[in-house]
Amino acid sequence: MSILRLDHLNKRFGGLVAVDRVSFSMEEGSVVGLIGPNGAGKTTVFNLITGNYQPDGGDVFFQGQSIRAKPTHQIVALGIARTFQTIRLFQNMTVLENVLAGCHCRMRTGLFGSLFHTLGQRLEEQQALRQSMDALAFVGLESSADQLAKNLSYGNQRLLEIARALATQPRLLILDEPAGGMNEQETQELIGLIAKMGQQGLSILLIEHDMKLVMMACDYLVVIEYGRKIAEGTPVEIQTNPKVIEAYLGADNDDGI
């Protein structure tokens, strides 16, 4: 069964059609890359899936259920977690507290428990701390738990965003340019991390400009240009697809080339 299916998704900003009837579906446990030139509408597709934007038309199905009219926090609770293209961490809080934010939606303590620190609250808090440390260990930031998020290097901030997303216990992880600002070695480690998450059965949808990462990490690619899907297929198929080459490099008959 497909974990995520987009059905003729549409989004306009004024006169601009940012996403134009995009449809694709991804299999449970697969790593899918969404690629395309700058301004093609990739991040807009992500924002439509996660409820940050409301689509003007079409629908999004997660595990067979329509999530189109749902608010973001409910979509997270259903099992879709994301990272942001421009890093959005809680900069003045510790690394550990950032990850604890992800645990929030799996916790139940209400106002009463929070005010009086009931037994249930303390047990739940211990469990959340343990899960957060596990998520930090998974991305390799365990030793930075007490540091402020803003003091981490750029690459580590990206990893922290992944750890926070993992703490929500997602079924589908959406990564928006996870290698942005990373050096060669960090990118290599990220590819390993993505493979490790894939092996654990997590489905991953990612946007990335680093073609080496895309070709190595993804099982399947979807290409969009000017908001329209122009191709989809395995990395090998996409590399040889004339339409994709045209979109990235321009057509042969372009003047000046």
Next chain:
Amino acid sequence: MKNANWLGYIVFFALLAATPLLLDRYWVDVLNSVGLYLILALSLNIILGYAGMFHMGHAAFYAIGAYTTAIINTRYGIPVLWALPASGIAASLFALIVARPIIHLRGDYLLIVTIGMVEIVRIALINDVFGMTGGANGIFGISRPEIFGFRITQPIHFFYLIWFFAALTVLLFSLLENSRFGRALKYLKEDEVAAEGSGIHTARYKLAAFVLGAGWAGMCGTLFATKMTIISPESFNFWESVQLFMIVILGGSGSIPGVILGAFLVMGLPELFRDFANARLLIFGLALMVMMIVRPQGLLPARPRKYNLDSIRELS
């Protein structure tokens, strides 16, 4: 750090409990005002300090609590301390109704709306809304509280009542700060989009912060009404809201030790400089301006929390 904080609070409240022995009636009464404003500022700190919502109309909730107590005490003869929960609930309900349509506003926009709210409440009270608030004269003859047959009348009695409530507030709100609820508020102050994207129902938590802060201010209104025995709309003007706002920002928003220091400075210092008469406000204003330039995070800003990870590391 956490233990050091608790130890600090215990020493502080123990020392404070002894001060009435050394002070005259006037200064005990000043400390009573500091205590009341401390409780109010701590409740505002939930909204302004943790959740980061610029709310400058906190006196409205305080007024609703005070008037609820005054009305049910003078009209129906219900003892004032029994009116305490009712006042809290009345202020919370009011917050639920008025905050719902405005919580999505950001920064200065929210600030302006909340200023409007506190003015509307004050003017409604002057206009004797529902024929129950006594207009500009207010309500008088509110009875004194009674605990197990002991009537609280003297400033020194009120001192212990108010500061007991203040200590309780410090205790509960410290616990709240270090919990799922408190963290959720801090996340939405830091980055609302990221908080929502991490699975936090931001709209609900903003509303909850308002309802909780308002309820606490409402209960504080009960203490004020029974201490004064007379209340009028002028006790809840815009200036009160500004002072509360100042206590939180000056002390350190989101920091309970900061709010305690802020309450003493904002409410206590003008009393110390009474001799300067009107010039004291000038000095005070200048001090605030200098503060905001050299130390905008407040005198005792909130420090990041350290979690005790030893127990977790042992288990894994």
